[in-house]
Amino acid sequence: MINDSLTSLVSRMGTERDKAATVFYTNPVLSDDQVVAAYRGSWLPRKIVDIPALDSCRKWRNWQAEDKQIEDIEAEEKRLNVKGKILEAITKARLFGGAAVFIGTGDANPSEPLDVERVSKGGLKYLTVLSRQDVTAGEIDQDVNSEFYGQPSYYEATGAATMVRIHPSRLVIFLGARHPHNLMSVYNQGWGDSVLTATLDAIKNADSTAGNIASLIFEAKIDIIRLPNFMASLGDERYKAKILERYTLANMSKGINGTLLLDKEEEYETKTASLAGLTDILMAFMQIVSGAADIPVTRLLGQSPAGMNSTGTSDMKNYHDRIQSIQELELTPAMSKLDECMIRSGLGSRPPEVHYSWSPLEQMSEKERAEIFKTNADAARTIVGSGTGQEIITREAISKALTNRLVEDGVLPGLEDAIAEFGELQEQEPSEEELAAAAAAQAATEPNVTRMQRAANDAAPRTLYVSRKVVNAADLIAWAKEQGFKTTLPADDLHVTIAFSRAPVDWMAVGESWSSELKVAAGGPRLMEKFGEARVLLFKASELQWRHAAIKEAGASWDHPEYQPHITISYDPDAPDLADVKPYQGEIILGPELFAEVKEDWKAGVSET
Incomplete structure (x- = not known):
C-alpha cells in the first residue's frame, strides 16, 4: 500500500490516529518478543493468559475406580507432576500459540509410534514440557487413512548439540487460539496463535487509558499567576533568577501556613480538572478487554459485582461452562494417550471400568x-x-x-x-423382639414432657418452644469459671433453643428429630457475643439449623432475621469483657428435643449460681 504524504492537523487523516483506520483489518503479526514483553510488562496480558489455564487445572479430575486403584493412579499423577506439567503446557500454549508434553517411556527411538499396550507398571518415566520455540513441526500428513491426517507427521526438538525427531503419538499437543488456516499454512507452521493476538489492541487501549488518567491526576490542580510585563522581561537573566527565587519562597510560605504573598499587581488563579466519569470510562475499556478475553470482569479484575442485586453468578456460570468445554473438548482428547500410559504405569494393567470426570469449578456453599x-x-x-x-x-x-x-x-x-x-x-436392622424391648424401655424412662409431646393433639395448634438441654453442662460451667465468669446459669438451665413460635403450630406436623442425642464435635467456629444482657456462646451445628428450618416450614414463626445456634452462659452485668474470653472449644452434648408452649414471662424464672 502506498500512501501520500498529505496529513491533516484537524481531522488527523494520514496519521496513526486516522479516523478511517479502524474500518480496515490487516493480518496481525505478533512476534515472540512482543508476546514476552506484553506478558512480563503488563498485568492484563498475564492474567488473560494465566487465568483460564489455571482454572482448567485448579480442581483437576475425579477418578472413578476402586479405592486402591484410585490411590495408585493419583500417586502416579503426583510422582510425574501431571497436573503441574499440564498447567505449564497450557499456559505456554496460550502465550506462544502452542506447546507439547513429551511422554517419556524410556524408548530408544522416539521417532517410532508409541504403543501404549507395551507400557508396564512404572513404565512412564518422565514428562517434559516443550514450548513452540523448542519444537519444530514437520511435514503435514496427507494420508487420509492416518489418524494424524492434516497434522504434522513428526516434530523435531533441538537440544544443545543434537536434534531429536519425535512421533506425534508421543506428544500431548496443546494449541493456543486455533488458526482459521489449516496446519500447512505459513502463518502458524503447525501451531495456533497466541491468545494475545486478537486481544492486544483492547489491552493497549485499556492500559493507555489508565496511563492517561494517571497523568491527569498530576494536572488536576494548577496554580496560575499573571505577572505584568513577564514576557518582555525574560531577556534579563537577573529577572529570571529573581522570578525563580520569588516563587520558590512563595511556595514555601504557602506550604507552611497556607498563605501566598503576592505583589498588588500580580494575579493568582487556581484551575482544577474534573475527574468525574473517568472511572466509568476506564471500566468501559476494561469490559471490552473482558469480552475480548472471554473472562468475566469479576474474575479478571478480582472485584465484587457492582449494581443493585448484582451477584455475578450468571457471568461466572457462563465462564465455568466455558472452562468445562475446554476440559472436555480440548484437554481430554489431547491427554488421551498420556492417560492410557499413566493408568498402565500406575496399575500395571488397563481395567476397562477405570475412567474420570473433571471436577466442577462451581463449589456449593x-x-x-x-x-x-x-x-x-x-x-x-x-x-x-x-x-x-x-x-x-x-x-x-x-x-x-x-x-x-x-x-x-x-x-x-x-x-x-x-x-x-x-x-x-x-x-x-433390629428384630421385632429388639424393637419391642426398646419401646418398653423408652416408655419407662421417657421424660414426662416428651410423653406429653407424643400425646399432643394435632387438631389444636398452639405456640411452640423447642429446645435441647446441654448434657455436659458441667464442662461449660467449669470453662466459664476459668474465663472469669463469677456466676452462670444453673446446669439444668443451659440449653439450645431450636424454635420459639408465638404463632400457633400443629405439633404433630413438626414431628420429631432424627436423634434423641446430638453431639457437636470439639473445635470449629465458636464465638462469644452479647445478646442484650445475655452473654452467649455461638457455635455451628448443621442439624440444628436443618431442624429449625423444618419447623418453620411446618408453620412456626421466628422473631429474628436468621437462626444461629447458641447457649446462654450468663446474664451477670459484671461478667468479664468478652474480648478477653476464649470461647469454649470442647465437645457439646445435647439431649432430646423438649416441646413446650411459649412462656412470655420466661425471664422471671432466670437465676444464676
Whole structure:
C-alpha cells in the first residue's frame, strides 16, 4: 500500500490516529518478543493468559475406580507432576500459540509410534514440557487413512548439540487460539496463535487509558499567576533568577501556613480538572478487554459485582461452562494417550471400568449442601413410607442408593469408613423382639414432657418452644469459671433453643428429630457475643439449623432475621469483657428435643449460681 504524504492537523487523516483506520483489518503479526514483553510488562496480558489455564487445572479430575486403584493412579499423577506439567503446557500454549508434553517411556527411538499396550507398571518415566520455540513441526500428513491426517507427521526438538525427531503419538499437543488456516499454512507452521493476538489492541487501549488518567491526576490542580510585563522581561537573566527565587519562597510560605504573598499587581488563579466519569470510562475499556478475553470482569479484575442485586453468578456460570468445554473438548482428547500410559504405569494393567470426570469449578456453599442433604433424606423417607412392607422400592435399596449419593456429594465425610465399621442399614436392622424391648424401655424412662409431646393433639395448634438441654453442662460451667465468669446459669438451665413460635403450630406436623442425642464435635467456629444482657456462646451445628428450618416450614414463626445456634452462659452485668474470653472449644452434648408452649414471662424464672 502506498500512501501520500498529505496529513491533516484537524481531522488527523494520514496519521496513526486516522479516523478511517479502524474500518480496515490487516493480518496481525505478533512476534515472540512482543508476546514476552506484553506478558512480563503488563498485568492484563498475564492474567488473560494465566487465568483460564489455571482454572482448567485448579480442581483437576475425579477418578472413578476402586479405592486402591484410585490411590495408585493419583500417586502416579503426583510422582510425574501431571497436573503441574499440564498447567505449564497450557499456559505456554496460550502465550506462544502452542506447546507439547513429551511422554517419556524410556524408548530408544522416539521417532517410532508409541504403543501404549507395551507400557508396564512404572513404565512412564518422565514428562517434559516443550514450548513452540523448542519444537519444530514437520511435514503435514496427507494420508487420509492416518489418524494424524492434516497434522504434522513428526516434530523435531533441538537440544544443545543434537536434534531429536519425535512421533506425534508421543506428544500431548496443546494449541493456543486455533488458526482459521489449516496446519500447512505459513502463518502458524503447525501451531495456533497466541491468545494475545486478537486481544492486544483492547489491552493497549485499556492500559493507555489508565496511563492517561494517571497523568491527569498530576494536572488536576494548577496554580496560575499573571505577572505584568513577564514576557518582555525574560531577556534579563537577573529577572529570571529573581522570578525563580520569588516563587520558590512563595511556595514555601504557602506550604507552611497556607498563605501566598503576592505583589498588588500580580494575579493568582487556581484551575482544577474534573475527574468525574473517568472511572466509568476506564471500566468501559476494561469490559471490552473482558469480552475480548472471554473472562468475566469479576474474575479478571478480582472485584465484587457492582449494581443493585448484582451477584455475578450468571457471568461466572457462563465462564465455568466455558472452562468445562475446554476440559472436555480440548484437554481430554489431547491427554488421551498420556492417560492410557499413566493408568498402565500406575496399575500395571488397563481395567476397562477405570475412567474420570473433571471436577466442577462451581463449589456449593455449606447451606446449599445442607439443603440438598435434607431434600435427599426427605425424598428417601417419602419413598420408604411407613415401613409396612408394601413399598414399591425396598428400604434396603433406598438405603444403598442414598448412601452412594451422600458419598458422591461428600456431605458426610467418613461415611464409607463408618459403614465399613458398623455395617449398612440392612445389616443392623433390629428384630421385632429388639424393637419391642426398646419401646418398653423408652416408655419407662421417657421424660414426662416428651410423653406429653407424643400425646399432643394435632387438631389444636398452639405456640411452640423447642429446645435441647446441654448434657455436659458441667464442662461449660467449669470453662466459664476459668474465663472469669463469677456466676452462670444453673446446669439444668443451659440449653439450645431450636424454635420459639408465638404463632400457633400443629405439633404433630413438626414431628420429631432424627436423634434423641446430638453431639457437636470439639473445635470449629465458636464465638462469644452479647445478646442484650445475655452473654452467649455461638457455635455451628448443621442439624440444628436443618431442624429449625423444618419447623418453620411446618408453620412456626421466628422473631429474628436468621437462626444461629447458641447457649446462654450468663446474664451477670459484671461478667468479664468478652474480648478477653476464649470461647469454649470442647465437645457439646445435647439431649432430646423438649416441646413446650411459649412462656412470655420466661425471664422471671432466670437465676444464676
